[in-house]
Amino acid sequence: MFNYELSIMNCELSNHYHSYVINVANQGYWACCRKLIILQTVFIDLATFMNKTSNIIKGDSRGYGKVTLVGFGPGDPDLITVKGLKALENADAIFYDDLTNEEFLRRFEAEKVYVGKRSGKHSAEQDELNQRLYERAAKGDNVVRLKGGDPMLFAHGREEIDFLKSRSVEVEVVPGVSSGFALASLLQIPLTHRGLARSVAFVLGHGQKIQTPNADTLLYYMGGAYVSSIAKALLESGRSADTPAALVTNVSLPSQNAVYTTVGDLRYAVFRDTPVLIIVGEVVGFEAEPHAGKTLLFVDEKVDLSEVDKIRFSSPSSVETFRHIYSDDVPKRLLLLASDQETFDAISKI
Ligand SMILES: C[S@@+](CC[C@H](N)C(=O)[O-])C[C@H]1O[C@@H](n2cnc3c(N)ncnc32)[C@H](O)[C@@H]1O
Incomplete structure (x- = not known):
């Protein structure tokens, strides 16, 4: 089995090398860049070949890599575990989303694959993400799927594990804070x-x-x-x-x-x-x-809201006055409190 897998990969590799040699022989050096592209393909194949070979030697007969779900913690990079850090250092590809610090990721050589909301993806695309994780592992890559907090709490952790394991991809989970x-x-x-x-x-x-x-x-x-x-x-x-x-x-x-x-x-x-x-x-x-949070009782003049945690509104008309004074200039972090349902309905529209 081992020899068979290796010979197939060898064959794929030598096909590329062969086409490179034919190109050089037939066309001289008229297109240096073309050769470079072919060479690059050869090197990418070589990397995949080496990854697969090393995975076969480690015991996976198809040369598959593994996927490690790593908990990144709440956001401060210092709160990732030592084991999580090691997984990132050994990864070929890191799949990350919005709660991860991109600056921190730059220190790792692995390819970074953003799969958060900015990419226009929502949880409905979880299947597509699972598929991409699988394809990278099947190529022989060691993949880290970095997840905010802990991978097993409100995080689709088990869905990813099931998908990968059902396709015989090895999965490891590193806890996070x-x-x-x-x-x-x-x-x-x-x-x-x-x-x-x-x-x-x-x-x-x-x-x-x-x-x-x-x-x-x-x-x-x-x-x-x-x-x-x-x-x-x-x-x-x-x-x-x-x-x-x-x-x-x-x-x-x-x-x-x-x-x-x-x-x-x-x-x-x-x-x-x-x-x-x-x-x-x-x-x-x-x-x-x-x-205790500071509550600002509503006044009829503009005040510095950066010092305020909560604003309590007594009536829909006080909401209206507030809106008039601050227009769109309301910090998002404020907790807006109403005295009744009618006032609540009014502040919900601010
Ligand atoms: C999809 S869940 C992921 C939870 C994550 N697996 C964990 O263990 O923290 C996202 C929610 O976690 C909470 N959360 C994650 N990081 C946070 C942070 N740094 N500050 C406050 N809430 C956070 C928020 O409630 C957010 O809506």
Whole structure:
């Protein structure tokens, strides 16, 4: 088997070399660039040939490379694991998306393949991405699929594993620091605490029916556009309106920002900045008191909003006045709070 695979690859390689020699012989050196292109093809084939050969020697009879799913962590490159770093150093290709620091990736020799939202792709194209990972591995490349946070939390991790394994591609997973864990450590909010919280749940923050698990601490992922729905669901499930909560954006990045509030206040809240995590539970109270979010009661003149975390509107007319004073000049990170549904409807349109 081994010899057979090697001879097929040898044959592919020598076909290219052969056409190169024929070209040179027939056409002299009339097109130097043409020769270079052919030579380049030969070298690419040579690299593939060497990769495949080395994979066959390592034990994969078809010469397939492997795919490693690596958790990048929440965004600060210093939070990737040592094992993740080694995988990047040994990769032929790195597939990455939006939560990865591109500057950091430049130090690795591997080819970088961007597969995030800017490429116009959405999760619906997961199948296409799986296929591309497979094709690179089948070519003999060692591929790293870099994923924000941990690869096994809200990250399509198992879908990628299933697709690749069903095509007999070896897959390894390197854990990463999930953004929720990073939030807890960086803001010094314990997810559990003796006498206060004995359980924690990671919850999807959007969808038709937002879940409210019966855990002491809740961490909502991907809930930026659903803050008020999350709060309403929590209140309906019996959670007190006074329960401390925080909205935390850009965890671990220089732009990290935390707004402390309560579940009751979030009921009529609009928040548009992403990525955001919403943490709910008594443990948030450890940090909420000393650094409580600053609320600006609406005034009839322009003030510096960079010092403000929350704005509370008392009526639709106060929203209108605000819009008149600031027009489009409203920082995205602000938490806009309404006193009732009508006011909420008005601020949703800002
Ligand atoms: C598709 S999920 C990926 C979660 C990731 N696997 C993890 O373990 O953190 C994306 C969501 O994670 C959260 N997230 C990821 N990175 C974040 C960060 N640096 N700051 C705040 N939230 C973050 C946000 O809720 C975002 O909408």
